[in-house]
Amino acid sequence: MKEKAKAIQKPLSVSLLEVKNSQLFWVISFSILTFFAAQVLVPVQPVPFTLQTMLVLLSGAFLGARNGAYSQVLYVAGGFVGLPVFAGFAFGPAVIFGPTGGYLLAFPLAAFLVGFILEKNKSVLAVIASMILGTVVILVTGALYLSLFMNHNFKEAFFAGAAIFSIWGLIKVAAASSVYLSLKNKYPKLP
Numbered sequence: 001m002k003e004k005a006k007a008i009q010k011p012l013s014v015s016l017l018e019v020k021n022s023q024l025f026w027v028i029s030f031s032i033l034t035f036f037a038a039q040v041l042v043p044v045q046p047v048p049f050t051l052q053t054m055l056v057l058l059s060g061a062f063l064g065a066r067n068g069a070y071s072q073v074l075y076v077a078g079g080f081v082g083l084p085v086f087a088g089f090a091f092g093p094a095v096i097f098g099p100t101g102g103y104l105l106a107f108p109l110a111a112f113l114v115g116f117i118l119e120k121n122k123s124v125l126a127v128i129a130s131m132i133l134g135t136v137v138i139l140v141t142g143a144l145y146l147s148l149f150m151n152h153n154f155k156e157a158f159f160a161g162a163a164i165f166s167i168w169g170l171i172k173v174a175a176a177s178s179v180y181l182s183l184k185n186k187y188p189k190l191p
Contacts, residue, residue, distance in 0.1 A: 023067055030059040030071035035085040047100050047161050050087045053138055054172040056107045057131045060114030061180045068111035076104050102145020103138055110134035131173045139165055
């Protein structure tokens with residue numbers, strides 16, 4: 001009986017290790033982490049302050065361009081089809097086609113950009129620059145999209161949807177850069 005249990009246990013532990021080392025596991029994991037980060041929010045209008053963009057940057061850094069983008073496509077697609085994953089447990093096409101949709105749609109692009117830059121250069125300067133660029137992509141795309149809901153007034157939308165996030169964005173870039181730089185040697189690029 002004990003031999004049967006050991007025989008079953010060994011393949012199970014190998015299977016769990018294989019799952020943990022699979023690309024799909026990490027893509028889904030970063031998508032789920034983005035969901036949790038979205039729920040850490042300060043509800044201001046028209047766009048809340050959240051931590052989800054920090055996870056977008058980290059998904060590109062740790063997973064690389066392709067898988068980082070996939071994790072964010074999965075996150076956005078999950079919310080689009082009805083999973084309550086967006087900030088404040090919001091979901092559905094109304095969120096994507098609402099004032100904050102531009103930020104969400106920029107997540108895969110930002111993750112791809114961060115991952116692409118870090119696949120070429122992993123210096124401290126490249127890490128910080130890639131994360132700043134990823135943040136700028138999210139904020140500018142979000143503000144452009146937001147301007148559609150503000151009578152096409154980009155100046156007002158830029159202030160309400162990008163400029164007010166500049167300090168918050170720099171704090172998240174500093175945090176994301178610190179996390180990545182402290183863990184990059186242990187996890188140079190997840191599968």
